[in-house]
Amino acid sequence: MAEPVGMAKPGGENLLFLTDEQLRRGAEAMFFAYRAFTADPDRILENYQYGRAHHRAIHFIQRQPGLNVNTLLALLGVTKQSLNRVLRTLVDDGLVAAKVGRQDKRERHLFLTESGAALERELSDAQRNRMRAAYRQAGPTAVAGFRQVLEAMMDPDLRRFYNQMRDGNP
Amino acid sequence: MAEPVGMAKPGGENLLFLTDEQLRRGAEAMFFAYRAFTADPDRILENYQYGRAHHRAIHFIQRQPGLNVNTLLALLGVTKQSLNRVLRTLVDDGLVAAKVGRQDKRERHLFLTESGAALERELSDAQRNRMRAAYRQAGPTAVAGFRQVLEAMMDPDLRRFYNQMRDGNP
């Protein structure tokens, strides 16, 4: 707690002096927090015979209804063969609807069905509950910092996606 | 940017009003940032025919030299069979030394060898570079918030471990 995370240079520049120790602690915090972050949805998914990959696909389809497969591939960062396995089971099970594009008939636009949306809600409810609790405990200033650091950590391409999603869904 | 992350209640209580949208954004930020967070070490590990599991084991052995297998299992949250596969290759390849306990001869205390420490350094250097850049970009206040939120998100058991590691390694 008394551990200094950084200091302003006397000259006035806002440089940070970060020890290896401080950065290692940050890495561990990411590791443990991410484990907790995925634990709740994972427990739910077991009941449905789905995995984390299904959750991610469902999440982004909920987020951008009508996105095409290529966009989803870029968001998830996996190969199309890998995604296809997941997406096929979701379509077969009636959780996702794939509609042929009107302008470009090669594209499939992806949507959640009623039951797909229901599962998405169940999963994200569980995940949001944990995040809400953490946000409340840490307070608004901490939350703003949390998001700033995460955003700064992202690869530029994904940061673009991340911000597009904000802009596209106000 | 103009998105409110929370407000203080007029009454004075520090409650946060968090929309689903804000929490979903947080989840996405976690997802994208974690991808970036693991990407650099993953690239390096490919050259050595190791995976992320090896990195995690090496990380915690570096962190607490001499820990026993049970402790490492609890930190990593995997089964002993799963860990054993990873640990065996690391021992066989001479990156990790397993020394029989003096008091309790059933226990094996794990240490990094010279070459193990070298690989750990290479991996964590890459990871720390990204974190350092993100920390610098976001600033000290943001970093403090980042850590607060991550800590609040952890499962209580893992938070205990997380804080023990701080206390044990001042």
Place this chain on the structure above:
DNA sequence: CTTGGAAAGTCAACATGGCTGACATAATAT
């Protein structure tokens, strides 16, 4: 001193979800 249980290692079998490579189909774009 015996015995129960803990720490660790191992074998086998299986599931998930990554990957590559090759190929097919349909439709757009040149």
Place this chain on the structure above:
DNA sequence: ATATTATGTCAGCCATGTTGACTTTCCAAG
């Protein structure tokens, strides 16, 4: 007419998780 793009699919491989069963070693308590 042809090249390219978007998608889907098959086959196979790998890393890493799982459960279950079993052994060895050894500490500790009866």
